[in-house]
């Protein structure tokens with residue numbers, strides 16, 4: 288009955304939006320309360336979820352506070368003992384069912400992503416597949432948490448190294464991939480035998496709650512996967528519980544470097560294990576020998592996916608003098624041809640809005656600063672109504688400009704001209720962060736040199752999109768610590784215990 292009430296509360300808004308774009312998708316996964324210990328729980332108040340394209344309220348969600356966060360941590364702690372006792376195969380089977388349910392409900396999950404985060408529906412569907420792929424991958428990895436039997440220095444003992452789950456994990460996630468940033472963490476954690484409390488971003492709680500509904504349908508036991516949505520105002524107090532409660536053993540965070548530092552400080556008092564996937568400032572280098580069409584297509588995909596709101600997107604485009612004019616010219620043509628601003632539910636849209644007004648203000652400030660310091664606007668440059676920003680191409684960009692010093696998180700592509708490989712590497716590595724980096728070249732010696740020299744955690748060689756569950760995700764320097772995805776991702780949720788077995792004979 289409770290659920291029926293929730294659906295009728297906001298369903299008309301969602302329905303009206305779908306109708307206006309000719310969509311026919313059910314809203315059976317729309318949930319608006321927190322999910323704790325297998326129950327949908329309400330809080331003393333609620334907060335609005337806005338469609339970033341229109342500013343219209345699409346749902347009101349329970350505004351969980353520290354009390355609900357503590358309940359969730361307690362529930363996760365109680366559930367941990369049972370969950371870790373299950374075999375990896377049993378946990379994997381449940382994750383596999385969750386994966387299948389995501390695939391079956393792809394259209395509806397994609398609609399929720401578009402409605403709360405603004406990205407075009409086709410991209411949202413891509414995110415659902417990407418998100419589900421972590422459940423599939425870690426459903427398989429759950430059976431492979433091998434330890435070691437180590438040759439012993441004494442004949443009467445044996446040395447065993449066992450992998451065991453760390454315990455309750457707090458997962459704090461951002462709005463730019465409202466679904467995938469949760470499964471990339473939760474799938475690894477649950478496969479390892481950990482239980483989790485998720486705090487989704489205040490802008491995008493609906494995808495997290497839809498995931499909780501599907502987790503329940505898949506048979507994830509009560510208390511193993513909990514979600515505490517909350518407003519921006521409540522975030523610090525909820526975050527404090529999730530990062531300081533002694534029952535929490537692990538924090539995994541994806542978001543800005545500034546917030547990551549706050550959480551690291553909170554984690555210090557109780558010495559929690561942490562994984563931090565923080566901001567990037569990716570160099571995207573195009574050398575003279577590059578296949579220019581490939582470089583242009585990759586730049587388009589890297590920069591304009593999710594309107595430039597990804598932590599791995601190219602942020603500084605370094606283009607060698609010999610190929611510079613051709614690259615800029617072809618890029619401008621591709622932008623004219625391929626980019627279309629609009630509401631994400633409109634199937635012709637390739638560029639949705641930015642997440643909120645704050646985000647557009649930051650991007651506009653970077654463009655105005657670059658222009659004031661002498662950059663030339665080749666395309667775009669203007670902030671539009673609401674949270675929309677024109678896709679923008681700048682040339683003549685120099686290292687004094689804001690856009691080369693801080694992450695943009697918007698559809699601005701600044702081109703910096705360079706002459707030598709040394710110069711490009713010096714610029715690329717002159718950053719306090721190092722998440723992703725890309726370069727385009729057909730010179731074999733250069734391919735090795737530059738791949739090894741870039742101070743980043745992930746390198747795209749003649750490739751602008753690199754994320755997949757088989758590959759890993761993570762950065763160096765102030766881009767964070769720890770790795771997600773790949774065979775290494777599960778280690779973030781495992782301890783290695785040394786067992787020394789003695790008295791085994793002469």
Ligand code: ADP
Pocket residue numbers: 459460461462486487488489522523525526527541542543544546547549550
């Ligand atoms: P942005 O500035 O793009 O919103 P953030 O790094 O602040 O990026 O947000 C990423 C996630 O971190 C979101 O879920 C947000 O609510 C959360 N967050 C922000 N501040 C805190 C905090 N003090 N404690 C816990 N979580 C936080």
